Amino acid sequence: MSLSQDHSAQDHLLEVSDLRTEFRRSDGERLTVVDGISFTVEPGKALAIVGESGSGKSVTVRSLLGLLPRTGRVTGGTAQFQGKDLLALKQRDLRKIRGRDIGMVFQNAMEAMNPTLTVERQLTEHLLWHGICGKADARKRAVQALGDVGIPEPERRVRMYPFQMSGGMRQRAMIAMAMITRPALLIADEPTTAVDVTIQRQLLDLLAGLKDQGTGVIMITHDLGVARYFCDDVMVMYAGRVMERASTLDLLDRPRHPYSIGLLGSSIEVGGRDLPLIPIPGSPPDLARRPKGCPFNPRCTQAEQPRCSEEQELIKVESGSAGSVDHGAACWKAAALV
Numbered sequence: 209m210s211l212s213q214d215h216s217a218q219d220h221l222l223e224v225s226d227l228r229t230e231f232r233r234s235d236g237e238r239l240t241v242v243d244g245i246s247f248t249v250e251p252g253k254a255l256a257i258v259g260e261s262g263s264g265k266s267v268t269v270r271s272l273l274g275l276l277p278r279t280g281r282v283t284g285g286t287a288q289f290q291g292k293d294l295l296a297l298k299q300r301d302l303r304k305i306r307g308r309d310i311g312m313v314f315q316n317a318m319e320a321m322n323p324t325l326t327v328e329r330q331l332t333e334h335l336l337w338h339g340i341c342g343k344a345d346a347r348k349r350a351v352q353a354l355g356d357v358g359i360p361e362p363e364r365r366v367r368m369y370p371f372q373m374s375g376g377m378r379q380r381a382m383i384a385m386a387m388i389t390r391p392a393l394l395i396a397d398e399p400t401t402a403v404d405v406t407i408q409r410q411l412l413d414l415l416a417g418l419k420d421q422g423t424g425v426i427m428i429t430h431d432l433g434v435a436r437y438f439c440d441d442v443m444v445m446y447a448g449r450v451m452e453r454a455s456t457l458d459l460l461d462r463p464r465h466p467y468s469i470g471l472l473g474s475s476i477e478v479g480g481r482d483l484p485l486i487p488i489p490g491s492p493p494d495l496a497r498r499p500k501g502c503p504f505n506p507r508c509t510q511a512e513q514p515r516c517s518e519e520q521e522l523i524k525v526e527s528g529s530a531g532s533v534d535h536g537a538a539c540w541k542a543a544a545l546v
């Protein structure tokens with residue numbers, strides 16, 4: 209059964225097909241860390257990417273943005289965005305898209321912002337470099353952008369350096385930087401992990417405003433509560449592969465892949481107060497010794513050989529309800545697991 213990624217007949221904002229990324233280790237060995245993943249993002253919708261540490265979430269988005277370290281390399285796939293394949297663009301052309309059509313928010317604003325420049329300089333340079341407006345207008349828009357993300361006294365604070373702001377305020381300023389160009393796509397890598405819960409909610413509400421204006425969002429998160437609150441769809445990654453993909457409600461309420469079932473069972477948000485948390489036994493595979501077939505099979509309590517040591521396609525286990533993606537899982541037993 210084929211897996212439809214459509215929300216409807218609309219064009220996808222981003223369509224990633226068979227993305228592969230590898231790293232070269234210091235001993236010269238090449239490790240495949242993103243292993244042929246495909247997904248789509250729609251305008252005005254948010255896709256959560258979840259999975260244990262090291263599953264390839266950050267490398268996936270960095271591959272799309274051309275922000276891999278020197279040892280990393282995209283070795284295959286396409287990423288269609290506004291009529292262009294991001295993976296085929298030269299760095300020079302990608303720089304024009306990054307920060308203008310694709311906004312970025314990372315976990316640690318202190319690392320993402322330039323500590324030697326005022327927030328105003330960083331916000332206005334963004335607009336000027338991309339030729340979006342002139343100097344006087346850029347200044348007005350910078351103050352406005354800080355106000356929009358709920359920073360009080362934006363005229364005064366815009367002249368601050370990042371280190372003069374609190375962590376929550378810096379994170380908001382980074383969101384202001386990402387939003388100021390009104391990007392078509394926003395990529396957010398753990399944007400609320402480093403802030404406390406009340407600020408987290410405010411930041412998500414800000415991002416929701418952007419989504420309401422039609423921006424598509426990719427949100428990497430460890431927090432399934434964040435996915436439930438903010439994201440329309442969820443994609444579960446493990447060892448560089450997509451294990452499961454569905455609308456957020458379908459996936460969190462009725463996970464089908466044994467890995468997702470384990471991940472949810474070990475999560476406080478989904479486990480709930482009265483249910484015991486059961487960690488998944490074992491640990492993710494060493495990518496230099498990737499298991500054959502399903503990469504989760506050595507840890508899987510449902511595994512049956514030899515089937516689980518054969519390649520597993522993402523198969524459709526259920527049709528998405530009106531307007532939502534089909535529920536797909538990369539497990540031959542998934543249709544029977546609820």
Ligand SMILES: Nc1ncnc2c1ncn2[C@@H]1O[C@H](COP(=O)(O)OP(=O)(O)OP(=O)(O)O)[C@@H](O)[C@H]1O
Pocket residue numbers: 231232241259260261262263264265266267268277279495
């Ligand atoms: N610069 C690098 N050099 C070599 N390997 C790397 C590098 N960056 C990431 N990796 C490897 O790529 C794999 C995927 O890493 P990635 O950071 O994408 O995981 P992640 O799912 O985002 O994890 P986390 O939730 O901890 O951020 C891991 O095995 C990691 O060790």
